[in-house]
Structure formats: C-alpha cells, structure tokens
Amino acid sequence: MSVPDFVEGNRITLLRNGTEYFPALESAIDRAQHEVHLETYIFEHDATGIRISEALKRAARRDVTVRLLLDGFGSQNLPQEVIQSMLKAGVQVLIFRKEISPFGLQRNRLRRMHRKLAVIDANIAFVGGINVIDDLNHSEPLPPRFDFAISIEGPLQSKIILAARHLWMIVALARLKKRWVKHNEIPCPTNQPCGNQRGALVIRDNFRHRHDIEEVYLHAITNAHSEIIIANAYFLPGINLRRALSDAARRGLRVVLLLQGRIEHHLQHYATQALYGSLLDAGIEIYEYHKSFLHAKVAVIDRHWTTVGSSNIDPFSLLLAREANVVVDDKLFAAELRLCLESAMAEESTRVLQEKWKDQSWVSRTMSWISYYIVRLLRGVVGYNRKKNNPEYGKL
Numbered sequence: 001m002s003v004p005d006f007v008e009g010n011r012i013t014l015l016r017n018g019t020e021y022f023p024a025l026e027s028a029i030d031r032a033q034h035e036v037h038l039e040t041y042i043f044e045h046d047a048t049g050i051r052i053s054e055a056l057k058r059a060a061r062r063d064v065t066v067r068l069l070l071d072g073f074g075s076q077n078l079p080q081e082v083i084q085s086m087l088k089a090g091v092q093v094l095i096f097r098k099e100i101s102p103f104g105l106q107r108n109r110l111r112r113m114h115r116k117l118a119v120i121d122a123n124i125a126f127v128g129g130i131n132v133i134d135d136l137n138h139s140e141p142l143p144p145r146f147d148f149a150i151s152i153e154g155p156l157q158s159k160i161i162l163a164a165r166h167l168w169m170i171v172a173l174a175r176l177k178k179r180w181v182k183h184n185e186i187p188c189p190t191n192q193p194c195g196n197q198r199g200a201l202v203i204r205d206n207f208r209h210r211h212d213i214e215e216v217y218l219h220a221i222t223n224a225h226s227e228i229i230i231a232n233a234y235f236l237p238g239i240n241l242r243r244a245l246s247d248a249a250r251r252g253l254r255v256v257l258l259l260q261g262r263i264e265h266h267l268q269h270y271a272t273q274a275l276y277g278s279l280l281d282a283g284i285e286i287y288e289y290h291k292s293f294l295h296a297k298v299a300v301i302d303r304h305w306t307t308v309g310s311s312n313i314d315p316f317s318l319l320l321a322r323e324a325n326v327v328v329d330d331k332l333f334a335a336e337l338r339l340c341l342e343s344a345m346a347e348e349s350t351r352v353l354q355e356k357w358k359d360q361s362w363v364s365r366t367m368s369w370i371s372y373y374i375v376r377l378l379r380g381v382v383g384y385n386r387k388k389n390n391p392e393y394g395k396l
Contacts, residue, residue: 004202005200008198009155012151015130016147017146018145018147019144032120033064035064035067038067039113039116040068042074042075047134060086070093071095072097074113094172094175096171114317115167115323117163126150126152128149128150128308129233143292145294146289148296149308150326155191155193200327206320214241224301227303228253231341234272235259238318254285255282259286261289268371297325307325308325308337
C-alpha cells in the first residue's frame with residue numbers, strides 16, 4: 001500500500017494534547033447510545049484514567065455496548081480492582097498479550113497493541129498518539145506532553161470501525177469470549193459526507209498490513225516537491241526511509257525533523273543520536289524538543305499531505321506493533337498542524353548544528369552506536385519473526 005485508500009467527505013479536527021482530546025472523548029462517550037470502542041496502549045490509574053473509566057462505566061450502565069482493549073505491557077500497572085470495577089459495571093475489557101513475567105526475552109514479546117483509537121456510535125472516531133494518561137503525569141514538573149489526536153466525522157469512520165471490530169474479534173476469540181463478538185443492534189457507519197476533507201486509515205499488523213505505514217511514508221517522501229516536516233517521539237528509521245529523507249534533502253527540499261530532546265528512554269534516545277551525523281551531512285534540519293516530553297507521531301509534507309497516528313518511525317512500530325495512522329490530504333488541516341510544529345521548533349526546541357555535533361566527545365559517539373546496535377539486536381532476537389504465513393490468530 002504505497003498510496004493510501006482515500007475517502008472523501010469527512011470533517012477532521014486536530015486535537016492538541018490531552019487538554020483538547022480528553023474532553024472531546026469524554027463528551028462523545030457520554031452521548032453514546034449504542035457502542036463505545038476504545039483501544040489504548042497505556043491506561044493509567046490517574047486523574048485522567050479515572051475520568052475516562054467513569055465515563056465508560058456510565059455508558060455501560062445505560063446499556064451501551066462498551067469495549068475496552070488494553071495492551072498487556074503498556075497497561076500492566078492498571079490495578080486489577082479498576083478493571084474489575086469496569087467489568088462489574090458492564091464494560092467489556094480485553095487485554096492484548098497480557099504481560100506475565102517482567103523477565104525473559106521470549107520471542108514476540110515486543111509485538112504490542114500500540115494503537116490509540118476510539119469509535120463511538122459510528123458517529124465520531126478518534127485516532128492519534130495520545131494514551132489514557134494525564135498530560136502532567138511526569139516525574140518532574142513540566143508542561144503537558146507534546147502530542148496530537150484527531151476526531152473524524154464522515155465516511156472514513158467505516159474503515160476505522162471495521163478495523164476496531166476486527167481486532168476486537170481476534171482478541172475476544174483468542175480469550176474465549178465469543179459472546180463479546182456479536183454486534184447486534186449496533187448501527188453500521190454512515191457513508192454520508194459531512195465535510196470536504198479526504199482522509200485514509202493506514203494500519204500496521206503482522207499479517208496483511210505488515211509494511212503499510214512505512215510504504216505510505218516512503219511514497220509521500222519520495223514524491224515530495226518542496227518540504228518535509230516530521231515530528232516523532234522515537235525516530236530510528238531503516239535504511240530505506242533514511243535514504244529517502246537524505247535524497248529529498250539533496251534534491252533541494254527542506255527536510256526537518258523534530259525529535260525528543262528530553263531523555264525518557266535512554267536506549268532509544270542515544271540510538272537515535274547515532275544517526276544524526278549522516279542526516280546532518282545530507283542537509284536535514286534536526287530540532288530537539290525540550291519544553292516537555294515529545295510524544296507526537298505526525299508529519300506534514302508539501303503543505304497538504306499530513307499524517308497523525310500512533311506509529312513511531314522506529315523498528316518497534318514499523319516492524320512489530322499494531323499501529324493506526326490517518327493520512328489527511330487537505331491544505332487547511334496541513335497549515336494548522338504545520339503551524340503547531342513550526343511554533344514548537346522556534347520557541348520550544350534547540351536546533352542541532354552540524355559543527356557542534358561533530359565536536360561531541362568519543363564517549364558520546366560510542367554510547368550512541370552501542371545503543372543503536374542493541375536496539376537492532378533486540379528487534380532481531382526478541383521480536384522480528386520473518387515468517388509471513390502464520391495465521392492471524394497466532395499474531396496476538
């Protein structure tokens with residue numbers, strides 16, 4: 001899938017951080033009459049998690065079918081009593097790959113459900129990079145995380161709800177919850193247009209859509225004419241994406257990367273920095289975001305093509321995890337997202353200068369390359385299974 005399957009006639013709204021996302025999500029859940037479907041990697045038991053769990057329970061008590069799919073690693077700290085409270089209220093809760101032991105390097109352990117997606121009543125959907133966690137849930141006093149989601153109204157929802165129901169069915173059947181698969185009396189999504197924006201859902205799984213997100217990025221980058229801006233929390237692209245970005249810069253395009261400046265995960269942080277030298281040599285601009293933690297996974301290309309979603313540009317997202325991005329082809333939407341990124345680079349980030357980068361110590365260089373090769377080793381040993389013909393039910 002190098003070219004996404006665009007759907008016309010949508011109204012797509014950019015949501016900045018949890019400040020805009022969670023009120024919109026809670027309001028939609030409170031208006032639900034038939035179905036609420038929520039997928040999230042992290043569901044934290046903090047002020048935000050309590051707020052959303054209470055909204056889900058309110059909906060279930062109104063006889064709304066409420067389905068919550070959590071990742072077993074990302075949400076492993078959610079107390080069991082919180083899950084039991086939701087189940088008691090009528091919320092259907094499933095765990096994708098429950099984390100049993102914190103030790104061991106068993107194969108496929110890194111195949112996570114990393115999607116952040118919600119569908120309510122086939123009326124509104126949400127896709128993005130925002131987990132159910134308080135934006136101010138940091139170990140130090142910082143502003144909210146830099147992150148995005150979108151709300152979608154219109155025909156594109158049909159693609160989103162089908163993807164959500166499909167994954168729910170797979171996990172429910174694997175967990176012997178066949179009674180939770182039925183969709184009786186749940187309305188089908190409408191195909192009536194309610195806006196003028198075209199968008200496409202792009203997912204990554206371990207069966208039919210193994211490389212879709214990477215291929216969509218590659219197609220957009222190699223066909224770009226003027227500018228590429230990418231903001232990504234964990235940026236460790238493979239050789240094809242690196243070459244595409246470098247070739248674009250050498251063709252005279254402005255290529256800009258907004259990356260994590262604060263160290264959240266040391267291994268990934270230093271592994272990314274191992275690539276700085278070659279990227280800077282190609283003429284790519286690199287900015288590190290320092291105001292808070294950058295969690296965004298977005299891009300704006302040629303001021304009309306954008307993507308917002310859950311997928312990082314690293315081996316874990318592009319080769320192992322289940323992800324969901326939306327591509328929007330709309331100049332006004334692109335202008336809004338581009339302004340957010342340009343403002344963050346100008347006011348809240350530090351540009352990495354080539355001359356200064358070349359002066360870094362040999363200790364820093366060694367640490368970066370050791371981290372880079374450790375990440376590659378983890379991908380190969382722990383998670384990346386090249387067998388392509390495994391049945392879907394074996395991909396949990």
